[in-house]
Amino acid sequence: MQVPGGEPPFSRELIDLMKGQPCNLMPISKFIPAYHHHYAKQCRVSDYGYxxxxxxxxxxxxxxxxxxMGTKRLLTLTHRAQVKRFTQDLLKLLKFQASKQVAVTDFMQAYHWCFSRDWQVLDYGMCDLMDLLAEIPDTTITITHQDLDTVISVPKRGEMRSLCMGLRVCTFW
Structure with missing residues (x-):
């Protein structure tokens, strides 16, 4: 089971293991014990051809x-992997909502209800929710401004979307 060219199982294991770490950071010296504890099996490097x-x-x-460098090395998920993980979690959260949408002001509470843990933006490698949202393609989520709040939603089929006046995506009814 070689990693190059066909690593999805090991990649998924890494993502799953790292997302349980505070701020997705782990000293390299803790990797093997953390892997063993998380998966109840040894991480045998030779199984992957290394x-x-x-x-x-x-x-x-x-x-x-x-x-x-050296023994002080830290492991973390790449920015791309963190954004992908956040996107998957956000879509799960939105689908958990009856209206398939959530206002930014209600996001922390909705996140807690959906995942049974507190929202920590640092767990996704960013400092601000809006920065994370800006990384997600317009075809995946819709961001609208309603009254004094910003609303995140799953795009509706056939919805007409257009970029306009500095807003990321505007929805026309």
Missing amino acids: SKLLELLEAVPHVLQILG
Whole structure:
């Protein structure tokens, strides 16, 4: 089971393991024990065709970023992987809502109800919810401004969307 060219199982394991870490950061020295604890099995590097853990981790640069040098190295998900994970979580949250939408002012509460944990934007590698939302393609979510609030929703089929006047997406009824 080689990683290059066909790594989805190991990539998914990495994402699942890292999302449970505070701010998605883990010292490299904690990787093997964390993997063993999380999956109740040994992470055998040789199963993936490598002889060193660092080589295996470096083989998935689209998912994992290695920060620092030597024994002080930290593992974190790449920006792309974090945005993809947030997008999946956001769509789950929106589908959890009866109206398939949530106002930004209600986002923290909706997140808690959906995932049974507090919303922490740092868990997705950003400092602001609006910055995260700006990373998601317009075809995936719709952002509208209603009264004094911003509303995030799942685009409706056949909905006419257009870029206009500095707003990311405007919806015309």
